Amino acid sequence: MAGDGFPSWLHIAARAGETKHGDYLPFAALTAIHYTHRLAAYVVLAAMLGLAWALHRRAGPDARGLAYALAGLAAWQLFSGLSNVVLGWPLLAALAHTAGAAALITLLAVSLARTALAGGAYRTAAPAGLPARAML
Numbered sequence: 001m002a003g004d005g006f007p008s009w010l011h012i013a014a015r016a017g018e019t020k021h022g023d024y025l026p027f028a029a030l031t032a033i034h035y036t037h038r039l040a041a042y043v044v045l046a047a048m049l050g051l052a053w054a055l056h057r058r059a060g061p062d063a064r065g066l067a068y069a070l071a072g073l074a075a076w077q078l079f080s081g082l083s084n085v086v087l088g089w090p091l092l093a094a095l096a097h098t099a100g101a102a103a104l105i106t107l108l109a110v111s112l113a114r115t116a117l118a119g120g121a122y123r124t125a126a127p128a129g130l131p132a133r134a135m136l
Helices: 027-058 062-085 093-119
Strands: none
Touching: 027 062, 062 093
16 A cells, blocks of 8 residues: 555645545545544543643632533534544534534633733632632
């Protein structure tokens, strides 16, 4: 299968699903794309859940809402992504997965903007008599 691997079909100028010569991508290339997406998804899912856990555990009440939303979107992405594979890529499941990604980007962008406007950091809850420390 020389030539069907990951680097041989990767061209920025090619249209989606096609090689630079206009042929359809070989199955090995489609498998490589899917597997790369899945590996990256594991990393992103772990980061999302780690951030949600840290916000919930150490941040004040304002950041807990973000933690719940982040965990909810992580679950949404996991289950909508799995449903794509298990159900054979139905359009509705693909749209749900894409909508989840858009919602995640929106949530993180709004959270970043609010953090910047609020003085640069979420404040963690501190025991009585001790100053709060920056969370993000």
